Amino acid sequence: MYTYFNLFFKYGLAIVFSCQLLACKSSQKEEKKRPPNIVYILADDMGYGDVAALNHRAKIPTPHLDKLVEQGRSFTDAHTNSAVCTPTRYGVLTGRYCFRSRLKSGVLVGHEPALIEKGRMTVGSLLKQAGYHTGAVGKWHLGLDWQAKDSTQALFEGNLWDMSSTENVDYTALVKGGPADYGFDYEYIIPASLDIAPYVYIENQKVTAAVNRHVDFWKDTTSRGAWYRHGDIAEDFDHSDVLPQLTRKAVTYIHDQAKQKEPFFLYFPLTAPHTPWLPSEEFQGKSQAGVYGDFVAMVDHTVGQVIQALKENGVLENTLVIFTSDNGAHWLPSDIETFNHEANHGRSGMKSDVWDGGHRVPFIVHWPERVPAATISDEVICTTDLMATCAALTGLEMPHDAGEDSYNVLPAFLGQTADQPIREATIHHGIDGMFAxxxxxxxxxxxKGSGGWSAKPTDEEPAGQLYDMESDPLEKNNLYEGQPDKVKELKTLLEKYKSQGYSRSI
Known part of the structure; x- marks a missing residue:
């Protein structure tokens, strides 16, 4: 008996220890296989040329974004699916061109109903299936389903941009149609742009403070971009503190979720540098591009705070950080002349246009464990590509009726080369509904024209435009009349994409 006990003690414990060691190694292996956290930072109206590391003539200091460029991979030919914010946001979250929705031109305002169709897969719901905790903090601008105090009466009186009465809006009721209804576990948002009422914070479908005030149209005559529209405003809403407040919430979300076992996805759409341009005191005068440039410097500081939060929690190495913008900068020719700063990197047009200045944006990818540092890609990518890329990243397969215009650009993120472009073609869309x-x-x-605010068509122009973007990136030499076969080929492909309801291989 004593002998058997000794044998068990000698060899049994060895087996136990071996099992524990194997379990430990297995656990470490599983930990290595853990998918990355994903943080998607979407600036508002920021141009490619606003990032100093991407534009050596920039007049704005962007040290944190410059470091992302230095440590990550930047794209020279990244585009939003639209030249204005609401449709781009729809494309980012659904992987679908927004012209396929009810919104064919323009943007939504604060009290319009939800734009994303009920039941449609989003990046949030996709990543939830992959075991992610999902959070949305920032500017939503995709419509919300506000409740009326009296359901037999209209929600508001007047037109969408100039509501004469919103007394029937019940700000104490649950606000549906936001991130919580489209795959997000946590939401802290403002309804629309910083210059569009209602001016409220919504946390997990509840307005965070009483709404019993109304602000008038405000404009600072000393600054072109300092203004906002009249409308309802909550007691806890201060326009000048919105970007800092959203940043605090995003950082808190990272601190909270980094402690959990599951990976997290943070969709962080900023309110800046969209109007009103309201840089905090510490950023005033930081740039040589006026108040706008100072506000961009403040955006850069927000990016720095996010990176610092990831670093403090030990998750930066295995976090995929994507920084981009929802469209080009709203930067006028007079602004370029005044400050000698080309926010859209010298490209034709600006926010709203189908010319490249309207939708060519900075796109920086940072993931120390996988993305090669200090590298540049000329691959043409689109903001609709997030969904297919996240599916590839997590091993999920997208259904046929989801992400209809989303391509997997993960190989381009990782620096893998291919014989063929990832995208067959990319559709651009201007604020007026013009296609390219x-x-x-x-x-x-x-x-004809820019399809937006830069230039209206004239009778002398050809019916369309064709540009060789390699030899003519400024879109100055219209080859429409001299290349009829190429025009026919591209117009046929455009019409095919529009009519069949998808552009990716399904």
């Missing part, structure tokens, strides 16, 4: 399509070096615009 880019395939390889060729860009076809199905109409």
């Amino acid at each position: 399509i880019r395939k390889g070096k060729w860009k076809f615009i199905d109409g």
